[in-house]
Amino acid sequence: MDLIEKLADKINTLPNLPQTMIIGQLSNANDFGFYSQPGSQVISQDWSGIQERSLPFEVALRTDDFELGNNTLWRISELLDGVTRLETDGTYTFNKINIEPQPFLTMIDVSEKGVFLLDFSVEITQQIDLGE
Template sequence: MDLLERLADKINELPNLPERLIIGQLSNNNDFGFYSQPGSQVISEDWSGIQERSLPFEIAYRTDDFEKANNSLWKISELLDGLNKLQTDGTYEFNRINIQPQPFLTMIDVTEKGVFLLDFSVEITQQINLGE
């Protein structure tokens, strides 16, 4: 499933992002990351194996420019909140994005850098192979 890649591509199309959003956790080499969270849920499933699922994701940005981080994550939040269509690889169908809460500062480290987070879930419909 290419959901992470498609969402990252869509986000990276935004003008004036502080840097390119990378798929992966924050690290020494990456201050702007996008990754899946644990806790996906099956919302519904029919007898043919078609599932509606909710998949949790998080965007994290570490910086000492708190205003830039807050503004950047709000732009991303607004983009995702208005997203009602996403090109996929055909293994799933994009339904909607639920953003709660809005971007927030989670911590300030010893170097005076803050880590800002944006949490959201994506609902998809996917055919599950029952015979395997």
């Protein structure tokens, strides 16, 4: 499933991002990341193995420019909120994105950089193997 790559590509099309967002957690070498969160859940499943699932994700940006951090994550939130279609690799069908809550400043680290977060979930439909 290529969902995280497709979403990262979509986000990186926004003009004037502070840097290219990578897939991965924040680190010493990276201040702008996108990663999946634990806690995916099955919304529904039918007898043929078609599942609707909700997959949680998070975008994180660490910066000492609080206005830039806030504005960048709001722009990403608005972009994702408007996504109604996503090209996929065929292993799943994109349904929708749920953004909850809106972007927020979570902490200020010892170097006085703020970490801004945007949490959202993506609903997909996929066929699973029932192991028959």
